[in-house]
Amino acid sequence: MTVALAIPLSTTDYLHGERQVPEKHEYIQGQIYAMAGASREHNQLVFNLAGLLHAQLRAKPCSAFVADMRVRTRPNEAYFYPDLAVVCGELQFEDEQSDTLLNPSVIIEVLSPxxxxxxxxxxxxxxxxxxxxxxxxxxxxDRLSMECYRRAPQGQWLLSEVNEGEDEITLKSINCLLKVRDVYEKVLID
Structure with missing residues (x-):
């Protein structure tokens, strides 16, 4: 994240401004943050993940969104642009613009340093x-590593981690399997 503006901004003003400019900004409790560009590896990972999910979600009542779909956490609190978001079932949006998602089942973020x-x-x-x-x-x-945090019935979050080429993670809520070697195809790891 970069430097926040000093003057608190309403969510109405944030959304109005965000819809007018090509640059993306995240919003957290009145402050906006310009989003930085992504590396080649970041883009390759997002592309690979989107392709793997698309193939597995085609016959399911699910929709996946890449990078430009804004997600709101709570009213007047925060807006983010996750690398990927998946919804199964009815899509819920903040307004008729259909550019701010309210009900993702799965969110995927590619980590940068x-x-x-x-x-x-x-x-x-x-x-x-x-x-x-x-x-x-x-x-x-920058390394072979995927961590899946899964909501448990009592509200805790359970961690599953994989970091070998033959390992795999199942996103249980959408019944999609991700193999490390497929996710990291064409990604250059030092």
Whole structure:
């Protein structure tokens, strides 16, 4: 994240401005943050994940969105642009513009060195407030590592982690299997 504007902004003003400019900004309790560009590895991972999910979701009543679909956590609280978001069932949007999703079942973030701590901490804290969210998948871009946080019946979040080429994670809420070697295809790891 970059520097926030000093003057608190209403969600109405944020959405109006966001719909007028090509740059994307995240909103957290009155402050907006410009989003940085993504690396080649980040883009390759998002592309791979989108393709793998698309193939498995085709026959299901689910929709997947890549990067440009904004997600609102709670009214007047926060808006984010996850790398991927999946909804199964009816899509719920904030308004008739249909550009702000309210009910993702799965959110996937590709970690970058500059945002990894934030994606694991404060951003995940906001995402956990979404009643619809069942799984949060973090995918590292500098090493073979996928971490899936899954909501348990009593509200705790359980972690499953894979980090070998033959390992796999199942996103149970959407019944999709992700193999590490497929997710990391054509991704350059140092």
């Amino acid at each position: 500059s945002t990894e701590g934030y994606d694991r901490g404060a951003k995940f804290a906001h995402y956990r407030r979404l009643d619809s969210l069942q799984e949060y998948l973090l995918v590292a871009q």
